[in-house]
Amino acid sequence: MFFLTALMSLSWATTPEEVVSAWAVFNAGAELPLPKMTEPQLDRLLEGKLVKYREVGAEDEPQRVVGMQIVPMDRSRIWAAARAEDVDYDGAIFWAVAGAPEGRERWYEWIDIPFPFADRHFVLDVWDNDALAKSSDNRVWEHPWAIAKGVLPQTQEAAARGEIEGVSPAVYRKSVEVNINNGAWVAIALSPDETLLVFHAQSVVGGAIPDKLIADFVMMSMGKVFKGLTARASNCEEWFKPGKLVGPGGELVTLRETQ
Numbered sequence: 073m074f075f076l077t078a079l080m081s082l083s084w085a086t087t088p089e090e091v092v093s094a095w096a097v098f099n100a101g102a103e104l105p106l107p108k109m110t111e112p113q114l115d116r117l118l119e120g121k122l123v124k125y126r127e128v129g130a131e132d133e134p135q136r137v138v139g140m141q142i143v144p145m146d147r148s149r150i151w152a153a154a155r156a157e158d159v160d161y162d163g164a165i166f167w168a169v170a171g172a173p174e175g176r177e178r179w180y181e182w183i184d185i186p187f188p189f190a191d192r193h194f195v196l197d198v199w200d201n202d203a204l205a206k207s208s209d210n211r212v213w214e215h216p217w218a219i220a221k222g223v224l225p226q227t228q229e230a231a232a233r234g235e236i237e238g239v240s241p242a243v244y245r246k247s248v249e250v251n252i253n254n255g256a257w258v259a260i261a262l263s264p265d266e267t268l269l270v271f272h273a274q275s276v277v278g279g280a281i282p283d284k285l286i287a288d289f290v291m292m293s294m295g296k297v298f299k300g301l302t303a304r305a306s307n308c309e310e311w312f313k314p315g316k317l318v319g320p321g322g323e324l325v326t327l328r329e330t331q
């Protein structure tokens with residue numbers, strides 16, 4: 073309700089120049105930089121709209137899908153919602169994998185793919201871009217992820233022992249490995265009450281499923297993703313546990329009271 077009420081009375085304190093400047097700071101230190109913002113995109117952002125587009129690279133490179141929106145909330149709430157651990161993602165199972173590099177988490181992920189396609193699975197490394205947070209005076213937070221190459225075979229024994237709840241040894245054997253999956257959540261503090269929220273992803277699931285079909289699905293789902301996140305952010309007080317979430321740069325994330 074808070075988010076909807078705020079959208080009905082938008083009055084952005086942030087100027088177009090400030091948004092462009094913040095975007096340049098992000099790209100200067102991002103693990104996964106994005107194209108320079110266009111004028112139409114900037115106009116839509118300043119109207120409070122969700123901007124989504126595809127980044128098309130080389131002919132053999134999968135499309136990257138990007139969504140971004142200026143949200144009338146403090147960044148601490150947005151970040152808490154984006155990093156919430158108890159979110160139920162339909163058709164997905166996560167299992168923590170040991171041995172991640174220092175400063176990273178490593179997760180096995182299994183995805184239920186509708187028949188007649190085979191299910192997919194992979195291992196991701198996820199981390200915070202601490203260097204970017206520090207170089208931007210803690211203004212820009214980036215939480216990237218990427219395939220942990222060569223790690224998936226290490227999870228087979230765990231599946232055989234029944235340690236990955238919901239993924240039996242038979243299901244594991246029939247699942248297809250995903251070799252490309254990367255992206256990031258980005259939260260840029262434009263003002264105490266305005267956050268530029270960005271989500272982007274690139275994936276190839278292989279088999280008979282075209283890359284473009286995956287991009288189409290992510291594009292169609294973007295509105296639901298952003299609405300779900302802002303809804304969680306609006307009621308952080310009901311579920312957020314202070315003292316547990318560390319943001320980029322190493323500081324504990326604490327909720328700022330809404331005005």
